[in-house]
Amino acid sequence: MIKYPLLDFPMTVGVTSPSSGVKHYLHSILRDAIKAMNHRGHRVIETPNIWKQNKVRSDSPIKRAEEFMNLFNNDDISIVIPPWGGDLAIEILEYINYESLKTKWIMGYSDISLLLLAITLKTGIATAHGTNFIDMRGSKMDVTTEMWTKVLSTAMYDEVTQYSSEEFQSEWDFNNPTLYVFNFSEKTSWKILGRNTEVSGRLLGGCIDVIRHLIGTEYGNIDKFQREFINSEPILWYFENCSLSPVELKRSIVQMKLAGWFKNCSGILFGRTSVDIAKNDYTIKDVYAEIYEELGLPIIYDIDCGHLPPQMTLINGAWAEVKVVKNKGTLTQKFI
Template structure:
């Protein structure tokens, strides 16, 4: 596994929009605010031409979006890359990426989540480059950073390689209301990591891979699916899958897990950590916990659900491709990243 260098104050952060751009509120205001925050901290921030564009669910056509990402990755003056947003159709950029060129330059961290799974997952499985599954750049626009964002910055600087569960999480997002675009999270619900088979304590070690289930099922079985090669290469480490979901409801989660399992993705799995799902409404008499249990129970590996990452904030960063140690006990948990 190739690990990019951490950055220092004065480094250049590159912003791109491989899916949606930030041309509407609250994202436009948050993006501008996030840039000011990082500039005030001593960083330089550069944007590709279409970060603030959006038409027909994309910041630009697929080839342009791919080339703008490539331009940042191949630019030796750019030290860390953020996506400015998720979206729906980032998958269309994959045919335009030149993986050989990306392989031949020094690696750098790319960070994003949700639709950005199309990049975080493929860069790691195709090129053995660690990526960061974590908040998109506009999240850093809030006036007073939550500890999740402060910790993310410390990781970027190489100062923090362990994340811990937070005390509370948000259900009702008030930040889309006019006048509250830069507010912090509305934390009202108690965090509760669940060991799915009722274990008093789970301790896991292995190599992390995963992302947003909604996106992974689109990659599965295509020419961009290098999962089997990845899990065979790192089988001795044990594979820990980190998964979360956005639009998928209970039936969709069940179908997605069935698909990936029967495609052979979960071979060599040593455990799973599942982020809080955005759509957790029960369907008939099946809730989201049973949806995961239904197709993971026969793998006979530990499963932790409702961890602090994904579409329900606050979210800690996940170093995709890294070795890690996970602990879950008494409704709380932690992940220690080992960059080997």
Template sequence: MMKYPEFLKKGDLIGICAPSAGIGRKLESFDRSLGILRAEGYRIKETASVRLDSDRGGSAQVRGNELNTLFADPEVKMVMAASGGDFLDEMLPYADFEQMKRNPKWLMGASDPTGLLFPYTTICDVATLYGCNAGSYDLPDSAGMQCTPGSDGCQLQDDQPAPGNSRTGQDDRQPQAIRTEHQTGLADESRYLRDNLRFLKGENPVQETSEKHLGCAPFLAERIQFDTPTVWKSNTGAIHTTGRCIGGCIDVLKDLIGTPYDGASLFVDRYGEKDGIIWYFDNFALSAEMLYRTFLQMKYAGWFRFTKAVLLGRTLFEKSESGMTYDEAVEWAFGGVGQKEMPGSPQIPVIWEADIGHTIPHMTMINGAILRLDYEGGRGTMVYQEN
């Protein structure tokens, strides 16, 4: 049965480690991000490798040991990855998954930390959060954030009072704690970060298609400003379904296929027939051709058994070696609109260019939770359900 760790309450300690890269090149931004978490009332504990100026965040064994110390510490209530990167896979043999399973805690990261989140959920049966790293909360010029100097001086501003009845201190780890509340009128650039912080408390905001998104990589933008209309594409007209949510950065997931850290078959066997599966994928930079081949590899490996729907985020860095488009990559892999070789109804309903992954805004995904997905006319809503 899926284990849901305790949600956070004010005063709780968040442990931050560097399973991937260190953040030494962006210390000021990182400290502003930690200021957001402190303003929410949380305490912070960093492991020694977090502030290294290193693409690896230190040696693989050290990174694994530091992760293990956070899970062994009873005072630490949640573990966050400091940053993404490229080399998390090196530390997986040193991660003590048995200990992590015995001491379930929320584990959150984005991009390269997929390599840790995915086996923790699929093999250990513990829910995880994909959407932000500990250094993700710094949007210094966005409309919804006010930052002043000092580690505790950053706050996400909201035009409505924060709900006051978030779940605290529960010990049954069941998702009955999750509360649904749909806020309206929050179109500024930091809403998706506010939603993420609400999830940490056990709240359950409805996530919906953004009106606009930032049309380039965040680190290439002079100012975080949503300037590009958002339209979710699909190979079918409408999708109304539920299923167990699982996925992550597909650039990372493809390297796990067939390894000891590939728990996809275990997860699908455990939940597929009863609940159905909803996969989500964040494509950082796979070309259209590589994306297509990766979908085929996953299909051949049995990942898409019992799949109700697939969600694919906007690709951050698009490229093609043969002229294949991303639309074609999806349609050739799953069938549907525009598919010449296999016309007619799609084999699996797919949405792409969704608000998931490296572009912003992006949604918070809960690996292991039951997800309600509704899509029609280029727009969709997602909400996690009790189970």
């Protein structure tokens, strides 16, 4: 059975950097995020590594794992939210004591999604793929992003529904943030390959750039997870692509298929991606179409997930029901 943390209020947020810290010239936006969280009535406890960055890391792998474990197992901490992602969260996996992890929320995306998926697969503890701490520094939150507190305060056996956004941000502009931080400019439109407008299953996924590296390791044992925690129920995968070219994305999907990740699968959701560079006219949409044909699974793409915000809060391990009608999406997650 999946173990679901429960977000209580008032909230104490633990901020640590399992991957990248924040360089000195960006400390101001980190301070803004802490102030914004305080203004909302929440306490923030931080580890020293969030203020450091050297050669793509906040600290050594052992120190990053230690600071993460200290926060995660601190009874005063309600939830752990890293500032943002990075590149080498994978280095800390072997230094985490999974057996001692408490049932507590950790939320993030990008490189953090590798840590989220590893924790859920190893322990059965639900983890939250959602907004970064840095991205909550605005005086307001958009409707999609602000759902994170409602989702994470959903009780066991209850359910919560989220709806696709109206608009999304196509480019980052750190120098000109809005009240919501994001600069929304494009109309959101969820798209379907196949006849299925509804799909359901146990949610698992993350940034495909990094979670693909769990294949063949003890941290990516999908068969064991299905047997031990979800009674062999089908998985509804969600992937967001930060920087993989069409051929790199296709190679990754084929590797997942060969590793058995799609043996008991109900469908695949793909987040929006800014990757639009074709190779010999081979595009991301060609990859989606081939996956649909080769795997025979319903494909829904351009969902609210990933590096083109806003994004929904997706719970690894939750039972999810996804519906798309006229390019509008509905996601209901059941904590069962």
